Amino acid sequence: MANASQRQQIFLERRAPAYWRVVLNNPPFNIFGPDSIPQLNKVITALESDKDVKVVVFESAVPGFFLTHYDFTRDLEESTSMAPGPTGMHPLPDMLVRLSRVPVVSIVSIRGRATGVGSELALASDMRFASREKAILSQWEVGAALVPGGGPMARLPRLMGRGRALEVLLGADDIDGDLAERYGYVNRSLPDWELDAFVEKLALRIASFDKQAIADTKRLVDIASLPPDSEIAPGWDGFITSVSRPQAQKKIGQLMKLGLQENSDVEARLGHYTGTLGD
DSSP, X not given: OOOTTTSOOEEEEEEETTEEXXXXXXXXXXXXXXXXXXXXXXHHHHHHHOSSOOEEEEEESSTTEEEOOBOTTSOHHHHHTSOOOTTSSOHHHHHHHHHHHSSSEEEEEEOSEEETHHHXXXXXXXXXXXXXXXXXXXXXXXXXTOOOXXXXXXXXXXXXXXXXXXXXXXXXXXXXHHHHHHHTSSSEEEOHHHHHHHHHHXXXXXXXXXXXXXXXXXXXXXXXXXXXXXXXXXXXXXXXXXXXXXXXXXXXXXXXXXXXXXXXXXXXXXXXXXXXXXX
């Protein structure tokens, strides 16, 4: 029988040739780890190679959690020993960069917590829509003496400006759907009951348009808005370096004792708990 780390966590649904859905389903908290990487890479590679797909929507099947942080119960070498992706970067930042540049429109539908990797996946996607009542976004890492590894230092300032980006990154606190919309973290926050229908309608509308026009328009927007690889790669190096520091080991240990990755309240209110750790 497959254990939790081996089971399928990321499911690709081809709703139509032009319209795909990716369902994140790794209960109880949708934690992202080394076993998630090849599954997400398979999806990104399919998006790059398929000639018909125009739109992909990422969503969660786990109540309360869109996608959360990296798995701290796994040996760090499992991640650091992975071969680089096509960009030359570690597979995680590599996949996020490739998602940003693929000639397919990527949309995230955030219901629940998008923490760490979840926030970084959202930022690497083309559009972000959030449940007003249920979405929580967070780059929590600095609160645990870590450096975020998936590129938010390069992407957030381009979306919301330097001051607000620093507030999100250095405050390391939870951002609800309404504030995320005001700051530009997401395109819109919608009443929870409207979210699914809105995203579906938009995705289907875009999927009805000409693929070459979509791809060419996105490519030109990318030129004006995407950070170069040279701004993304140092984030992962900073994350790996920070994980090994005594300060980070201490804080992660404190969070583990409080119930990180096991206690639903700790995972659901991570901004609160990181704020209790002290210096």
